[in-house]
Amino acid sequence: MEQIHKKLAAGVELAMTRTEQFKTGLLSVTLAAPLRADTATAYALAPDVLYRGSRNYPDIQRLSAAADQLYGAALGPTVRQRGESQCVGFLCSLMDDRYALDGMALLEPAARLVSEVLLDPATSGGIFREDYVRGEGENLADEIEARINDKRSWSIFRLTQEMCAGEAYALDKLGSAAQARELDARTLWSAYQQLCRQARVIFYYGGSARPERVEEMVRSCFQPLLEGRDMVLSCQVVDEPAHPVRYVTDRLDVTQGKLAMGFRTGGIVLGHELYPALLVCNALFGGTAHSKLFEHVREQLSLCYFVSSMLDTLKGLMAVSSGVEFADFGRAEEAILEQLEEIRRGQFTREELHAAVQAVVNSLTSRKDSQGQMEDDCVTQLIARGTVTDWRQTVSGVERVTARDIIQVARMLELDTVYRLTGKDGQ
């Protein structure tokens, strides 16, 4: 496996992972800009509108037909939040040439299709089609409003909204439902032109094609995006937690409660010297099915059906998410904090530490077996740090993490906000 990262112009990069491991290739184009209330909705909506049709394939039916012809190239819009950056664009998974029954080369036509969708949209009067903008605006608004259907992710979303109120991070990467319903074709068109001119651009390809062939493909298909640009992406890392801890409760018609707890990592983020220790500390605390939270709070105390902790290593956050009975909110919160206290006091065994280290090593190593995860890691690192760190380097850092490092990290983790989702008749 060969990892290549190349600057094509100021603010325009190409990252490649050459490997014959997979039956497919993965191509992505990412346009990254700061997440802001006045542009988030338009930037999130643009890929959906683009995906409705290009000049040559002006509707879903014809666009899908073009993708079907390429052995079902799986093309789709993406909207990701990385720290306080909003990254929009397209992902395209295409079958590797070796499996084409008619010996057809698939990379170039697939790249042309992505390029057409991105840069040569179906228009009316020189701007996006109004019906597409209205339709997708409505769909985006529905999607934003439907977040509430999945109570687990909703509780984490609400936690971060409350915890990071006033920070760009608290904005919805999809924007606001009200704005989505209001945007017209002219406004969206000019917002999209601005995004194309200003955004950081990251091209990614993973697969068996030779790097020269990929670069040639990018240069010939995406020429308008290759002009230099000066885009600064930053992320506000808050290292002091709220005093006192914020408590927020929402009531919904649910039969099971959700408890979400947000912690600040004290400034430890991707690239920090304690970053490997943070990964291990999270695994030890609640990141795996052998973690303290799982073993003690779920298995021994039976306080939660699920309980786990997760990190945002760009923003410096850790969130604990759990499903609890309404009557157990207080006990569950106490038990979760007690587990963190134990780590701070060094109350974990050599075996627990070893298992946490191995879990992180395994998960980092396994990511090389997924094209999607490799793409995501690469884009994330380029956004956050401007370079791609060799994963083996991270792995060796993780293998060197000591109990002392873990205790130090655990002491830096500070509770900021507690969010409870309870029933309508709950206490």
Place this chain on the structure above:
Amino acid sequence: MMQSLDYATLRETVYTQKLSNGLQVMVVRRPEYSKQFAFFAARYGGMDLRFREEDGGGWVETPAGIAHFLEHKMFDTEDGAALKTWASNGAVDNAFTAADITGYYFEGTRGFEDNLRALLNLVSVPYFTRENVAKEQGIIAQEIRMCQDDPEDTAYYQLLESLYAHHPIRTRIVGSEESIGALTPELLHQCHRAFYRPGNMVLCAAGNVDPERVAQLAEEILPTGFSSPATVDLGQPEPPGAVRNYAGRKMAVAMPVFDLGFKGTAAPAGACLRQELVAGLACDVLCGPSSAWYNRMYESGVINGSFDCFYDAAPGCAHIAAGGESREPERVREELLAEARRLVREGVDPALWERLKRAAYGSMVRRLNSLESTCIDLAQCYFDGDDYLRFPQLFQSIEPEDVVQLMGAWITPERSALSVIEPADKENG
């Protein structure tokens, strides 16, 4: 003796062996992967509630949710050794219970043989006590409540209850708080004995692994001496039509969530994969993203990007389900029925047909990237009497007439059922 089967189009080789204890072993070597994955599954799931063991005794009726409960309980071992092994190797283990299969698996990047030993031991040695069963009842009761809060899960079961008169596919795999309350260690032992015998199981492994060692370890660790597996009673054959054509309820959702189902006919063993491909193509032709229907419905706002249509089947039952969010679910049904009538009358456009077949083939090739999907699909097809990696040849044998025939038979008003979750009134939500 281990056999190797070559699948030239897919550039895959599968190593297989039927062990003397009756277990089927299948291994896909992928030396370029860092991960090793192993999947150990029993032909036993949420719908296998009534059965009879060959070695004596009459029909046994078990409570809903028992297969899923058993799956949870297998992780409680007397010495906790398996979990310790996986933890110490950083491996990730998990399990799932479907309607007709229970599967246990791990994936890891080191210590494969120890991880595999742990898996085989964990699944083959039961350890049930009054206390650990009682404790699990509390945990699973919470899982059941979580499923009840899930609109999509609820919509789907409401659909199954509307499509089927008595086939046990309509029973929630997790059971109910009441049904799992009736479980005892004795019942769990009986189900384990009846279904978790090597002759009723399959072991699939993939990644950088040695096929011979997989077979040797399974031969060494698993028990021998079982007779044939238990016989399951899935009840009377289903009537062709849906039990009721509509069912609705209210939940905390922003927009109506629906599942529209069309009751089909189960394929016989050995023909399940082909029917799955035919039915999948029927979904694509009828309402996939490159169909005229999808485009029209999407443009008029009747459906949105959440719309999906798929085929689902288990022994004794098969159906097509289309679902997502829509403000006009009833209209989706009318329009789909009309489109099916049109296709049956006019046939499938030949260019569309060729494209859809290419796309379906491409997406199945893509699935093979995942060791997990590959192993699970191999296992499922083995239980169905099919050879999964023969799908390229099966595609070649499928004609538009097959799809039209299936649509003509299944996509009819009598066979349809619509399940809707309406938004509950917002008060303080």
